[in-house]
Amino acid sequence: xxxxxxxxxxxxxxxxxxxxxxxxxxxxxxxxxxxxxxxxxxxxxxxxxxxxxxxxxxxxxxxxxxxxxxxxxxxxxxxxxxxxxxxxxxxxxxxxxxxxxxxxxxxxxxxxxxxxxxxxxxxxxxxxxxxxxxxxxxxxxxxxxxxxxxxxxxxxxxxxxxxxxxxxxxxxxxxxxxxxxxxxxxxxxxxxxxxxxxxxxxxxxxxxxxxxxxxxxxxxxxxxxxxxxxxxxxxxxxxxxxxxxxxxxxxxxxxxxxxxxxxxxxxxxxxxxxxxxxxxxxxxxxxxxxxxxxxxxxxxxxxxxxxxxxxxxxxxxxxxxx
Amino acid sequence: xxxxxxxxxxxxxxxxxxxxxxxxxxxxxxxxxxxxxxxxxxxxxxxxxxxxxxxxxxxxxxxxxxxxxxxxxxxxxxxxxxxxxxxxxxxxxxxxxxxxxxxxxxxxxxxxxxxxxxxxxxxxxxxxxxxxxxxxxxxxxxxxxxxxxxxxxxxxxxxxxxxxxxxxxxxxxxxxxxxxxxxxxxxxxxxxxxxxxxxxxxxxxxxxxxxxxxxxxxxxxxxxxxxxxxxxxxxxxxxxxxxxxxxxxxxxxxxxxxxxxxxxxxxxxxxxxxxxxxxxxxx
Numbered sequence: 001x002x003x004x005x006x007x008x009x010x011x012x013x014x015x016x017x018x019x020x021x022x023x024x025x026x027x028x029x030x031x032x033x034x035x036x037x038x039x040x041x042x043x044x045x046x047x048x049x050x051x052x053x054x055x056x057x058x059x060x061x062x063x064x065x066x067x068x069x070x071x072x073x074x075x076x077x078x079x080x081x082x083x084x085x086x087x088x089x090x091x092x093x094x095x096x097x098x099x100x101x102x103x104x105x106x107x108x109x110x111x112x113x114x115x116x117x118x119x120x121x122x123x124x125x126x127x128x129x130x131x132x133x134x135x136x137x138x139x140x141x142x143x144x145x146x147x148x149x150x151x152x153x154x155x156x157x158x159x160x161x162x163x164x165x166x167x168x169x170x171x172x173x174x175x176x177x178x179x180x181x182x183x184x185x186x187x188x189x190x191x192x193x194x195x196x197x198x199x200x201x202x203x204x205x206x207x208x209x210x211x212x213x214x215x216x217x218x219x220x221x222x223x224x225x226x227x228x229x230x231x232x233x234x235x236x237x238x239x240x241x242x243x244x245x246x247x248x249x250x251x252x253x254x255x256x257x258x259x260x261x262x263x264x265x266x267x268x269x270x271x272x273x274x275x276x277x278x279x280x281x282x283x284x285x286x287x288x289x290x291x292x293x294x295x296x297x298x299x300x301x302x303x304x305x306x307x308x309x310x311x312x313x314x315x316x317x318x319x320x321x322x
Numbered sequence: 323x324x325x326x327x328x329x330x331x332x333x334x335x336x337x338x339x340x341x342x343x344x345x346x347x348x349x350x351x352x353x354x355x356x357x358x359x360x361x362x363x364x365x366x367x368x369x370x371x372x373x374x375x376x377x378x379x380x381x382x383x384x385x386x387x388x389x390x391x392x393x394x395x396x397x398x399x400x401x402x403x404x405x406x407x408x409x410x411x412x413x414x415x416x417x418x419x420x421x422x423x424x425x426x427x428x429x430x431x432x433x434x435x436x437x438x439x440x441x442x443x444x445x446x447x448x449x450x451x452x453x454x455x456x457x458x459x460x461x462x463x464x465x466x467x468x469x470x471x472x473x474x475x476x477x478x479x480x481x482x483x484x485x486x487x488x489x490x491x492x493x494x495x496x497x498x499x500x501x502x503x504x505x506x507x508x509x510x511x512x513x514x515x516x517x518x519x520x521x522x523x524x525x526x527x528x529x530x531x532x533x534x535x536x537x538x539x540x541x542x543x544x545x546x547x548x549x550x551x552x553x554x555x556x557x558x559x560x561x562x563x564x565x566x567x568x569x570x571x572x573x574x575x576x577x578x579x580x581x582x583x584x585x586x587x588x589x590x591x592x593x594x595x596x597x598x599x600x601x602x603x604x605x
Contacts, residue, residue: 062591071418071589091325095421101590104597106413109343118339121332122420125325169416181590 028077039232052223095126098175108155123173180211329422337433390535397479405487471538481573488584
């Protein structure tokens with residue numbers, strides 16, 4: 001058994017590198033003038049995976065996405081998107097990608113269905129047996145919830161409706177890889193829920209999705225894997241749970257005894273609750289244990305990184321002055 | 323069907339859809355009608371005036387010259403303005419994000435601008451020619467000349483529109499190009515024959531397409547005797563093809579380079595930046 005495993009292992013790795021990786025970024029660097037925006041970004045994405053890229057403003061999220069989309073040249077590093085270097089991606093490669101852009105007032109005189117049908121024409125020659133392109137226009141309008149507005153002029157749509165149209169335009173060619181840059185900015189809660197359902201549906205159909213968002217709750221709900229980009233590099237890469245475990249952040253325990261409320265923060269919630277029941281048993285009511293949310297983890301990581309950087313700066317300063 | 327062929331056909335369809343949209347939009351309708359209204363006013367003030375040295379109605383000479391100017395304006399200004407505007411609002415970025423989208427976009431623009439030119443020609447020509455005497459638009463050769471001058475004029479001016487449209491990142495700055503163009507109109511013999519102008523001024527006018535487009539249209543629509551009041555006492559078709567052809571070739575060489583450079587720089591953040599700037603102007 002062990003022998004077979006050993007023989008299989010290297011072959012599996014090669015297969016991973018060639019077929020099962022949709023997105024591969026190695027030591028990506030970007031410099032504008034003398035400012036380093038990306039200082040070595042590394043990550044991969046596999047088919048059907050939903051990856052969320054989080055980070056504070058100015059961390060380089062948009063720059064990273066634009067490099068992957070082929071809209072921006074990188075300074076250094078290796079990037080493969082669907083096996084192709086985006087700096088040299090051809091139209092054939094372009095047809096397999098979906099980009100959701102933030103619209104403003106373009107195509108204002110077009111009607112919703114008319115524009116989607118038109119943009120679909122460009123993808124028809126790239127249809128394969130496996131992936132039928134473009135997406136049927138009526139189904140697509142339905143999927144993004146714009147059926148009641150299909151014949152409306154685009155400049156008459158509300159902000160949220162426009163955003164759904166942006167998403168529809170991004171997926172009209174049934175992309176194998178979809179880039180979503182802050183997809184739900186300006187959505188009401190219902191539209192957000194519908195959008196999340198759509199993302200799950202796309203992921204089920206083996207569409208790989210890379211999204212950026214400021215909504216950590218959304219990232220937690222949608223993403224299989226979360227990347228945290230701070231200071232031009234990825235400081236964390238894993239599922240929301242894995243990140244929470246790694247940070248060992250405190251859980252919050254709330255309970256009441258005789259109508260009086262208590263709150264306690266602890267690293268070992270299970271142990272604490274056991275102890276609590278040992279002491280008070282049936283007197284305890286309204287017990288609530290809240291594990292650290294992604295937001296807590298994110299804040300803790302960004303803070304840790306930034307204070308770490310401050311420490312490094314102080315050390316550097318001390319070395320210089322010594 | 324090959325992908326480029328599909329995109330070209332999609333582009334042609336795009337041009338037709340956008341052309342149709344211009345007929346239902348008040349702003350566009352006004353742009354179609356304004357030159358006609360302006361011309362009818364000009365015509366009113368020219369009543370009784372004659373082309374110097376002849377007893378030919380000056381108004382009838384001005385109509386073809388104006389049509390020539392209209393070709394240059396449509397080719398240059400319409401394309402320039404829409405490129406500048408659609409770069410700002412992200413239309414071009416969308417085109418860039420879809421396979422062969424840029425090709426489709428450009429084909430669409432060519433169809434749109436050609437269609438708009440044809441429409442505006444008809445709108446000016448129909449009421450004006452009914453009010454004017456002495457036009458020689460009865461023979462098929464006259465119409466044929468009108469069409470080939472128009473086509474050549476578009477080929478000469480559209481690439482210029484694409485170049486200028488790519489250079490201005492702010493559509494409101496694109497207006498500065500209008501000043502020299504208006505100056506050129508003044509010295510290009512659109513409203514008055516330039517044979518009486520100083521020779522150096524005539525020389526400048528003859529470098530640019532507007533003069534030649536006016537001349538070409540006059541050659542199509544006026545009786546041949548009127549050639550006598552032109553420079554060289556001839557319609558000079560050969561020279562016209564030479565000058566317009568040179569502009570066309572120069573434009574077709576430079577335009578793809580400038581367009582490609584412009585397209586390469588488009589990205590989500592560059593559009594977002596322009597949007598922010600535009601928003602600041604509004605508030």
